[in-house]
Amino acid sequence: MLSHPLFEGILMRDDFKTSTGGAHCFPDLRIGVFEEIVPLGISPKRVSYKETGIHLTPKEFHIEVETYLSQGKKAQKDTVLLDCRNFYESKIGRFQGCLAPDIRKFSYFPSYVDENLELFRGKRVLMYCTGGIRCERGSAYLKSKGICKGVYHLKGGIHKYLEEFPDGFYEGKLFVFDERYTISSDGDVISACRYCGSLWDQxxxxxxxxxxxxxxxxxxxxxxxxxxxxxxxxxxxxxxxxxxxxxxxxxxxxxxxxxxxxxxxxx
Structure with missing residues (x-):
């Protein structure tokens, strides 16, 4: 059993995710010890995953999003549905009605929060990412600002949500960081070719x-x-x-x- 403190809260989970693939999808796979799995750019000693937002199961998150969407503009005054992934991820797949930052790296997320504090002040924030890892740090950072009514995030991320709700409120493809690039749940295409504008998401x-x-x-x-x-x-x-x-x-x-x-x- 690995006892390095960096593994605390990571390897001790049973939050495994499976999907169709193979060794050819991970040609550069390697194992190492890193201070941050997905770099936020801020020391874990300053913003700890232990101060993360409240976890919501896929079912709980589904109910929250359903309520949020059903209330329209009224809900936006009280709640923010926040995608904390990169722009190229949200471009091809996202939850309906979300706020999707146009950032290229997760390390830009703190700047996004700092420059848009008024978007979150006094509101409930529902966050999500691919597998839940970025939300551990991202929700902790947002929570540390002390301006939100509450900070929640989807446990297990979009991946777990699609296992339970393949026809839910997520539309398009799920971007993954390997040679597959995307995982499809419903076949919907919501993005376009950069050059001609025809529907395309590969x-x-x-x-x-x-x-x-x-x-x-x-x-x-x-x-x-x-x-x-x-x-x-x-x-x-x-x-x-x-x-x-x-x-x-x-x-x-x-x-x-x-x-x-x-x-x-x-x-």
Whole structure:
């Protein structure tokens, strides 16, 4: 049994999730000890998972979302349904009526909260993420601000919710961080090709290595050579490994520099 304190509350759970796949989906799988599984950018000593929001089972969360949606604008005055994932995740799948931050990394989430405190002041916040891990830290951070009426999050995340409610209030695909990219529950497509606007939700990596941004480009546009995440990458084309901007380009390109980090609109 591992006794390192970093494993406390993580390995001791029985919250396992299964889905169709195989070894080929995890070509870079490795085991290590990390201070944060998904980096929030804030020391766990400052914001601990032990101060997390109240867990809601998939059924409890389903009832909360059902009530929230049935009350329309009236509910928005009292409750916020918050997606704490990245923009490329919520773009292809999300809960109806959610507030989806336009952030590219979870470490931007604290900035999003800090710059939008009035959105949450005096309200009940219902949070969710893929498997519940990010909500452990994200809800703790939001709760630490002391401005919410209550902070709750979906135990087990979207993954567990879809096991119980495949035809519930989640629409579209569930993004996963492996070679599959998505898990489908109902086959719905809610996103579009970046170039032609036709319905499409199958991600691929930007063709300009090592950009690593994900792009939604349909087969027709791919055949036209439209395979990059933005015009800058499309014009640059593949960069050689020795190119001096190789590492910088990984984090910065047109779609990163022009992207708003902290929008306020619901989707």
């Amino acid at each position: 991600y691929r990596l930007c063709s300009t290595q090592p950009c690593r941004q994900l792009v939604l480009t349909c087969p027709q546009c791919q055949r036209k050579g439209l395979t990059a995440c933005c015009p800058v990458c499309q014009k640059k084309g593949p960069l050689p490994a020795s190119h001096p901007s190789r590492q910088a380009f990984k984090e910065q390109c047109e779609c990163t520099a022009t992207r708003q980090r902290v929008p306020v609109e619901r989707v």
